[in-house]
Amino acid sequence: MDNKHEILELLRAVRSGATTPEDALLELKQKPFEDLGYAKVDFHRSVRQGAAEVIYGAGKTPEQIAGIAAAMGERGCRNILITRMGQEAADLVARSVPLDYHPTPRLGIAFPGERTELGHIVVATGGTSDMPVAEEAALTAEMMGNRVTRLYDVGVAGLHRLLSNLDPLMSARCVVAVAGMEGALASVVGGLVDCPVVAVPTSVGYGANFGGLSALLAMLNSCASGCSVVNIDNGFGAGYLASMINQMEGLQ
Amino acid sequence: MDNKHEILELLRAVRSGATTPEDALLELKQKPFEDLGYAKVDFHRSVRQGAAEVIYGAGKTPEQIAGIAAAMGERGCRNILITRMGQEAADLVARSVPLDYHPTPRLGIAFPGERTELGHIVVATGGTSDMPVAEEAALTAEMMGNRVTRLYDVGVAGLHRLLSNLDPLMSARCVVAVAGMEGALASVVGGLVDCPVVAVPTSVGYGANFGGLSALLAMLNSCASGCSVVNIDNGFGAGYLASMINQMEGLQ
């Protein structure tokens, strides 16, 4: 119902008598998704949003994940991302669907297939322990067909490590800055590059970091323009958005 | 020092004897900005970041604002944005530099000039009272050369108002979603469009909105992909980022 052209077609079919008004109403309300009982799998999404398919693993049983993945695979989906899935769940899912599993970001790729390497996205982290979130972002972007450069452990307390990696930063079309603790990486990177920066606060740290709140607030208050923020530890969201930006078509 | 080619040129000049090492060191440290005492005005920024110039009005005296704007204007800057400037300050500034002033977003345009209308950005608000923030975003984007469509008062409690404006939403290259209270606009818009959505929480509301915190948390937790968030009431930042995204060059 969210597509002007489809509605117009339907109305034309009603006028021509090819469809009764009652059937048209039914069709207007027909589900553009498959109802598995525990989930409504949305197959129009890749059309409507131009995105790779993704299954949020958190809060789903391995059986539910496998069921959704299988239903997608049957319809031809490839490189289906499964986020927040533990090793144990991955082992179970791998019994019924082909699966590449990455333990650090706890990410699976069901029905892995061909993919492109478009443009250039940099994923940078402040420290070693931000890697799980960064890998979630990097793999998401790669699965969606982007070329990704990883710059890990370039936090601002050792500024020379960041400054000696200016080349990939300067050539990126989008940078994902992943940092916990004081989250200053986003501000510093945002002041250096002239492309959009997607900041991901992580819950890494201790004491008064309050589960990522310190990095989140720091990034929201970043004094560099061109930065925006996704949720704490949301590597997937950052990779997805970076892919959208990297793959923007040029203005005519 | 943040430009590889400049350093290389400088080093070549040293080798050729055109520059002494001592002068080169000096030049490497030379300020790429003018020091007005109360501010270091950065004239390389538009080159380095590809951005229109902007003066953050908050916490500056009218005299300081006028001084910075005049220094920029002398160097040929046009359409200089001045944010968070009250009517009174604007009146004072207007005495010394040419100024278009917009009272709702408390925004001034110093040295107004020609500008382009590239691509298509939608700025949408949940309610009438989000307008000051939305206008800051819309005018920022317009000053940076973008075409902007305003969809105001299309909050999710009256879903039909949003759904009857699907055309501009569907054709946008970037949407700025401005909302206070429960901030649901970003989620709903994010689920409808297939372009990046920049969410701006506003401090509009009362009771347990805690100065915009409720909208901020809601937007960070948005279950729609492709959304990212800027600071509360940060219309400028959202307009700036939307312009960056809208004006992305295409992949070769």
Place this chain on the structure above:
Amino acid sequence: MDNKHEILELLRAVRSGATTPEDALLELKQKPFEDLGYAKVDFHRSVRQGAAEVIYGAGKTPEQIAGIAAAMGERGCRNILITRMGQEAADLVARSVPLDYHPTPRLGIAFPGERTELGHIVVATGGTSDMPVAEEAALTAEMMGNRVTRLYDVGVAGLHRLLSNLDPLMSARCVVAVAGMEGALASVVGGLVDCPVVAVPTSVGYGANFGGLSALLAMLNSCASGCSVVNIDNGFGAGYLASMINQMEGLQ
């Protein structure tokens, strides 16, 4: 588009040739509201939601309020609630539309008219200073056609004051419990009555009440069943909901 029967009628008109598909599409998107520029006034709301009309005064200029009220009045709306409107704004509005103004809850009734007194709603407060919020609730309920009993200053620190007013409480079809500070009124009332209790935390108090947070948390944690909570100081929302509940039709 949110009404099944209207869509069906439209489709039938298409089939019969009375409407072209293009016109039908247009009509499907046609605005069920009037666009005043600064606001989209929603005239179908009273049909769709069964509610009296309301104008949220906060963040609107007196001119905007008067404009919206006049547009509503022209279409026959009566007893239009205007919330959060100061005395000064009320004076301005009263110049162009008929207005009853209540200064304590800062509430106006534009185009006042006849109204019914259905059922029985009790509005109770913990203290004298909760009155502005309570009056917003009580007047809202009255404007929507309900009979309202006010029980003010019956806070739990003087339990006998509450217990000596059991009769109206026991005969109510819905109770609105308005309290600041520790918000215990909702729990105690909720344990006494057998009808739904709508709790309204107020920002009344000092010290660690944090703008109503203490009462809000207390009410959310109420151990009495049948209680639910609206936003801090949201007298209007409570009165509106209480009216909905009071006017429920019986089960067949």
Place this chain on the structure above:
Amino acid sequence: MDNKHEILELLRAVRSGATTPEDALLELKQKPFEDLGYAKVDFHRSVRQGAAEVIYGAGKTPEQIAGIAAAMGERGCRNILITRMGQEAADLVARSVPLDYHPTPRLGIAFPGERTELGHIVVATGGTSDMPVAEEAALTAEMMGNRVTRLYDVGVAGLHRLLSNLDPLMSARCVVAVAGMEGALASVVGGLVDCPVVAVPTSVGYGANFGGLSALLAMLNSCASGCSVVNIDNGFGAGYLASMINQMEGLQ
């Protein structure tokens, strides 16, 4: 002592000499509940509040739960809800009292019996992982004699899933909207229906959802009228309140 008629009867008995003043005083203070040592079981509650009996399982040992349930069952209570009870505790309880156990919402029904299916309540969720809380609400409402329709996984990021389920929503007498993350479901549903909406924030999500706080604040700030909120994850409270509203008698 909370019943006017009982006090009047008692006073009449004193006047007629059937009761001495001393005995009357004793009776006035007599416990309307049974004291099991660890709990004061309240048998008048179903009369006083018109509610099914409920045992809050959290913080009670299986032995205490079984003891209370048995005491209630002996007095003829049926369909006794036991909330927040783990599988292990349920196994222990099932040894001494008849018990239906639902593992997803961790809910038990002791002494299951006949029940009615009155009116119509919709329980909707934003995602699959809100199901435990939603089932607590749905089963509570069913045990209290209501007809319940479940609409799960209809979150606002895929608006078409919600819009294709308008029929049950439009015919509901009360809607329970269960959502975590940004909690926008309550606002959107509240804008579509014309019956009371009981919003239940869930602790589902990650990052800056802060254990349900993001959804809670969003729901409290909902710009739709007719919404109220219960505590985070409080499915029982929502189901109980929805039943109260659904079973309201009509006005004479």
Place this chain on the structure above:
Amino acid sequence: MDNKHEILELLRAVRSGATTPEDALLELKQKPFEDLGYAKVDFHRSVRQGAAEVIYGAGKTPEQIAGIAAAMGERGCRNILITRMGQEAADLVARSVPLDYHPTPRLGIAFPGERTELGHIVVATGGTSDMPVAEEAALTAEMMGNRVTRLYDVGVAGLHRLLSNLDPLMSARCVVAVAGMEGALASVVGGLVDCPVVAVPTSVGYGANFGGLSALLAMLNSCASGCSVVNIDNGFGAGYLASMINQMEGLQ
């Protein structure tokens, strides 16, 4: 209804025929307070709670304050405390009732009269700026008939100032410790004396004191036994409680 003996008397009167059951019921519900419309003035309180009368000035108009004070004075109340009353309000109240006004704690004493000086309470403050709250506590205690010693500006950063005032501290029956900022005074005093310490956090300070939250949390976490805490800036509550403790009767 909160007095066993009164109920017994009433029941005896019913038995003897002196009162009808209907009248007894009425009397049981009869208000033990006078209803001024905007407030229910409770004249039994001094009997029931053994306290001086108090009028919370916050949120009341000068007219309401004067009205309540006059009603109390007519019934013989003396030394009526009026808290949180500004100079302007005090001037208005003083026109209709005899009033002693203390501008620092913004406290009035209506119908000032004779009073005793029982026992010994120490009111100590960390700094000069805690004086308004401390004076509210000290005057409250004095009005309730206690002897009060003031130890102001004895904060722990200059420990010798506290240690050179050990004599009054050691002889006190109760100490009120008033402090903002880090609130350490309560802990240190609590470790020195062997009487109850009532801690009053104040909102004095700046930066991360968050309106008194820092002192409040510090005092709640005090590692000294015998301390308890009242609300931020609640000098009245502390003075009232200190009086209760000071005037405890001895055990037989």
Place this chain on the structure above:
Amino acid sequence: MDNKHEILELLRAVRSGATTPEDALLELKQKPFEDLGYAKVDFHRSVRQGAAEVIYGAGKTPEQIAGIAAAMGERGCRNILITRMGQEAADLVARSVPLDYHPTPRLGIAFPGERTELGHIVVATGGTSDMPVAEEAALTAEMMGNRVTRLYDVGVAGLHRLLSNLDPLMSARCVVAVAGMEGALASVVGGLVDCPVVAVPTSVGYGANFGGLSALLAMLNSCASGCSVVNIDNGFGAGYLASMINQMEGLQ
């Protein structure tokens, strides 16, 4: 050094030549406690503070607890309270010192001995699950020689359960009100009795209780006079303070 008389005695000994100035200085600094390495056991405390001895078990190993208890026992201490000690630690401690262990409040009594039953303290709870904290308070008070009445599960949602226990409440010299969730018990009790009320918020509850914060804020904001608050779950502190108040000597 905190005792005027001791200093005077010492100075007199210096004058008489019985002590050299150097020795006096040493003695002034001499430790009034025994240093066990991991703890400085304070044996003058019972004199200085009039309190039973207590060992805070949290954060100490069983060996450390046993060591401290043994050192105290050797000096004649009896009824030594050990707080926050798990069953396992208790078993270990019981091997070296005589110990009564109470598993619900996780409290041990080392070297149990005779004790008095002075005055009257009531410990009341809102619900069954507040019992661990309440028992910590009750046992602490009993160990310190007070008579204690327990009123458990008398929460305000079933007001009749509280009202039918007015007799012990009315005769108490101090009430400890223990409640989680909305913490209303303290306010209601505070309005009924005329003795000091020590409120103990508990972390019992779920959802937006935030580990006891809701009850804490509610109790701090209590509108009843005579209430003060101790830390969340601090049953020991409440029992200790209640004992202090109960055992106050009368004024001469």
Place this chain on the structure above:
Amino acid sequence: MDNKHEILELLRAVRSGATTPEDALLELKQKPFEDLGYAKVDFHRSVRQGAAEVIYGAGKTPEQIAGIAAAMGERGCRNILITRMGQEAADLVARSVPLDYHPTPRLGIAFPGERTELGHIVVATGGTSDMPVAEEAALTAEMMGNRVTRLYDVGVAGLHRLLSNLDPLMSARCVVAVAGMEGALASVVGGLVDCPVVAVPTSVGYGANFGGLSALLAMLNSCASGCSVVNIDNGFGAGYLASMINQMEGLQ
């Protein structure tokens, strides 16, 4: 009493008969400060703490400030800092004591005199609007006899501005880093220099900076070693501590 040598002298005087024990006791308790009623002015502080004198202006009346300053001046104090004093108060104070007033940091210097310029402290700020706090720090350090270099507006979003000022940073013995918003300056500076860094979060910013909380948390979580933090906007405290560190004597 906090000085070992003084006590020893006193004891010797007692032994020699030059002082009676009673007088010694008195002297031990004698106030090392002058009691002005509203404040206890501490004249031993400059000896005991090696610090310039300071009067905290906040919460004191101009009369109190002038009184304290005059009392200090009479005893020979020079360069007395008066913090948080508005222009109006300064004008009043200047009538009775010699005063240099700095309006930006709202700081006064009473009885200005000679002062040294020891060592080297850098005070750096992220932006122009952090100047009031930075000036409070810089002037405090200067009044205490230190040489101070100001580096203002060198925030990390324009890293070249900071990097072109490495010389003064590298030669500093202590750096005071003053920044609002995301507070990244402290981390970046901390990673560059090898001297202690005192971080001062400022309340400058808007949106989710929550009065300086974002900068405070960022600075506490700084991943650079050698950083510590003072309270929000506490320029005085930072300048005082920097002076202490700068003037450390060398190890023998």
Place this chain on the structure above:
Amino acid sequence: MDNKHEILELLRAVRSGATTPEDALLELKQKPFEDLGYAKVDFHRSVRQGAAEVIYGAGKTPEQIAGIAAAMGERGCRNILITRMGQEAADLVARSVPLDYHPTPRLGIAFPGERTELGHIVVATGGTSDMPVAEEAALTAEMMGNRVTRLYDVGVAGLHRLLSNLDPLMSARCVVAVAGMEGALASVVGGLVDCPVVAVPTSVGYGANFGGLSALLAMLNSCASGCSVVNIDNGFGAGYLASMINQMEGLQ
């Protein structure tokens, strides 16, 4: 690039022809650290910051820790601190590198070697349970070549314990004050000594200490000058800073 002299040398080499401009550029960007893939080990740090080497163990696998330690040891580093490392990880690390392990602060010293004992640092704690954090501070300071005195369990609730240890406090060049709960130790110590005080809030405590927030806020609000604060439980940071301060060279 952060060293003026190195750049000058390089430029001179370019002029003399000893280096080509291209090589110079390369050298300018050359990594002053070794890239182990999972970490960039910074070997210039001890030169640049004058610090002992440290490996943050949190979030690193034992293999990563051992790898980094081995790489450091090969280059001659000694007394390498490894923070936040559990016993199990320590056992694994000890298989490949020489290691002293301290279980209380969960701290390892890899390649232990000779060390000096310069100056005097006091590490004081409020209670026994603050020992893990205090030991992290004390061992860090010792590894960096400082003499350390431990004063444990000298909390302010037993002030005499602190006052009887004035000698080491008075002779310290820097004090690390470690305290949880109400954090008053820092204020009291800060008022006694005339050297810098580094305050470390700990997460020790219960109830409303909120993971160390109460102590953190108290310490930030300390009214004693010369205090600054590091992150909650950050013993390492405090020890590191105390060493920096203790080892300050004297002014010429």
